[in-house]
Amino acid sequence: MTRARFTLLVATSRDGFIARHPGENPVAWASAEDQARFRAAVTAADWSVLGRTTHGVAPNPQRRRIVFSTAAGAPVWRESVQLWLDPAGQTPDGLAALVAAVHPLRTGLILGGTRVHDWFLAHGAIDRVELTVEPVSFGRGVPIFSGQGAADPVDVFRRAGFGVIAEAALNAAGTRSVELRPVD
Numbered sequence: 001m002t003r004a005r006f007t008l009l010v011a012t013s014r015d016g017f018i019a020r021h022p023g024e025n026p027v028a029w030a031s032a033e034d035q036a037r038f039r040a041a042v043t044a045a046d047w048s049v050l051g052r053t054t055h056g057v058a059p060n061p062q063r064r065r066i067v068f069s070t071a072a073g074a075p076v077w078r079e080s081v082q083l084w085l086d087p088a089g090q091t092p093d094g095l096a097a098l099v100a101a102v103h104p105l106r107t108g109l110i111l112g113g114t115r116v117h118d119w120f121l122a123h124g125a126i127d128r129v130e131l132t133v134e135p136v137s138f139g140r141g142v143p144i145f146s147g148q149g150a151a152d153p154v155d156v157f158r159r160a161g162f163g164v165i166a167e168a169a170l171n172a173a174g175t176r177s178v179e180l181r182p183v184d
Ligand SMILES: NC(=O)c1ccc[n+]([C@@H]2O[C@H](COP(=O)([O-])OP(=O)(O)OC[C@H]3O[C@@H](n4cnc5c(N)ncnc54)[C@H](OP(=O)(O)O)[C@@H]3O)[C@@H](O)[C@H]2O)c1
Pocket: 009, 010, 011, 012, 017, 018, 019, 021, 022, 023, 024, 025, 026, 050, 051, 052, 053, 054, 055, 057, 068, 069, 070, 071, 072, 086, 087, 088, 111, 112, 113, 114, 115, 116, 119, 142
């Protein structure tokens, strides 16, 4: 079986936070251009992987999702296309095997939050990062990875082993898109 490919799709403040507080919808501060990219990426992907809180911000029961929750325990389908599980003891390829009968997982989107990012990083399974940096600063908030304070988001990914492949302005207000891949 071909290995599933995972893209981490994330919008951050310029000081490296994904939300001001858990439960905040990025719509509150992300640009229209980022939101359009987000919707297109979710539509194009086979499956999205997200934590319980991020799922709860916009549950969308028709979207194909794998939702991480310690409380879920063993994998359980809570909607026809939404699998909940505790990822402890699982692997990224194991996730693909669990959902294959419903829809093959060839391209997966890692939608966060923090500990979902941590889990994929620990498994060496982030094949690509599509980062949007919005021209806002939060000072504090929900980080990209655990243990990270305010920091330039590109530096956060560089320290985690990624290098910039491409960068572009998304609008005149200063929103930037940055694509990164693991450095060999
Ligand atoms: N800007 C962006 O691009 C972006 C991206 C993602 C999220 N967000 C925002 O970030 C906030 C949520 O992020 P968050 O980090 O606070 O929460 P989260 O990861 O969405 O959800 C946290 C919960 O998910 C479960 N979970 C996540 N990773 C797990 C793991 N490795 N093992 C076991 N359980 C795991 C746990 O559920 P249990 O407590 O049930 O065990 C945990 O309490 C929301 O405001 C969301 O909108 C923004």
